[in-house]
Amino acid sequence: MSVHFGLPRLSMTVLSVPNKDPVLLSYLLFVQRIIQSNNKKFKQYPLVGYFWSDDVMLPDVNKPTALQTNYGKLFSELHLLLHENHKTFGLTSLVNTNKLLSGIPSTDHVKAFSTLARFCDIISVKDGQGSGTSGLFWVTQRSQVISKADPGLFAVLREQLPVLSTNTTYEQVFWNSISEVFDALADARDALQNKSVSVDLWLNIEVYDVLHTDPCLPVDEQASGLDRMLNPIKKSRVDSVLTAAGTAPQKVVAMAWDPSFTCVTDSQPAPLRTQVRADMGRPVIAHCSMHSSFNRSVVVIGYNLDGLQQMYTIDWPNANGQRTKSNVYGYYFELDWGSQHQRVPSLMYVQTFDPYDVTKLAPRGVVRVQAGNSYHACVFEYDFTKADDDNRLQKHESRVAKKKYVRVKNEPYRRIEAQDSKF
Structure with missing residues (x-):
């Protein structure tokens, strides 16, 4: 205190x-x-x-x-x-x-x-x-x-x-x-x-x-x-x-x-x-985006996201101009993300399983992500037709030049990888 x-x-x-x-x-x-x-x-x-x-x-x-x-x-x-x-x-x-x-x-x-x-x-x-x-x-x-x-x-x-x-x-x-x-x-x-x-x-x-x-x-x-x-x-x-x-x-x-x-x-x-x-345990998403133009898995950062059975509903645009909803789970977790990045210590990082076949994902659009049992959704725009889109996405959350989401230094003390679950 x-x-x-x-x-x-x-x-x-x-x-x-x-x-x-x-x-x-x-x-x-x-x-x-x-x-x-x-x-x-x-x-x-x-x-x-x-x-x-x-x-x-x-x-x-x-x-x-x-x-x-x-x-x-x-x-x-x-x-x-x-x-x-x-x-x-x-x-x-x-x-x-x-x-x-x-x-x-x-x-x-x-x-x-x-x-x-x-x-x-x-x-x-x-x-x-x-x-x-x-x-x-x-x-x-x-x-x-x-x-x-x-x-x-x-x-x-x-x-x-x-x-x-x-x-x-x-x-x-x-x-x-x-x-x-x-x-x-x-x-x-x-x-x-x-x-x-x-x-x-x-x-x-x-x-x-x-x-x-x-x-x-x-x-x-x-x-x-x-x-x-x-x-x-x-x-x-x-x-x-x-x-x-x-x-x-x-x-x-x-x-x-x-x-x-x-x-x-x-x-x-x-x-x-x-x-x-x-209601302290309710999940809250503070950030959502795709990992990069090369890895289009959805990344979420927020509070109370450490449940292995925590589900995410992702509403995404397909290449045919229609919207699709998919339920997915996380497979890669950094529970100490906030501490490692000098933010609110209880912030957690989760990378989800792909909710789509990337060949069916529209090249640009709006994605809506909501954690199961949460009050509010997170929304982000993406545009992979722009050459600098990858840099924009990476900068949005790391806020440190050339620093990627997944760290290669300072091995975290609470990093978890899980298997997918049926939904």
Whole structure:
């Protein structure tokens, strides 16, 4: 276990005054006293760092009046102060690709992320689904109507945009999906690491919806959670965010444990905490693709995929233009994939038996993969008519240049090969 405390909050208004140096100096001296006191109080406990107490909005980071003017110097000083005390410094940010709520494309998220990385050790990124600033959808769903594909997200959007048409599509509202943003942020993190800038990317799941139809009551007045009326979510939503974030994050967290995890409502008699504990073994696919253009076996990476009888339903396009569903099992497992690749340690790698005769597989198309007993499917596109398709597929998940899925070095301690089973 590792513990991170929150830093004392400093108002943005205070930072906006022309001569803010005395304010910053006083604040830093105050923080230094707190750190020194905590070092004595919690010397025997796993206190490893501190988080900034406010969310840093990614769309605002590179605006001239934002980080450089107000937060740049403060974060630099905090980063230095905490490192002098052998503690890490973390920031919490929010994905916002909503065109109607001042959102930005994934490319600008990368620029903001790279800017923040200079000032901290951890960037915890909220998914944005519960706030309506981003959406859980696949590239193949861009033209779909939100109100039909995800009524819950549409309700959140309508709460903030009352005139939003019921026929609005994902591409009309969002620049990119949550999965696209996290893929881009992971690539940025790895690129920074090659430049000796080390920063961890965390997924911060929003365990609420900004709605008031079935809220957690009473509102938390003790500052241990959220101070607004918000609807709780179900465990299936947690799984969908894990699928969307893929293998990008190195840790998964959820802030404001109370009351979002502990409350009960009229429509949700069991708190989210109970749902998660009772359903911890359910499989979740975080990534799916073909191994390569030369080995077209389907690869999945996710959580709780270690069952030898874990079945996968693969919906694939054949050369005749029709779709076919096949049930297959895994035959090659890397149960330590997350640890070996510096991702969430519980991530597992599975290569499945081929669900098709490769001569009957369409040269390009969309494949849908769902693990048996899982809530959500994983979707990927492929195109073997392009010369660089193999490189694209390999890069998508390894995120390390020229590194293949199957390792030839560092023999894993939990590698299993199994025989096929009838289905």
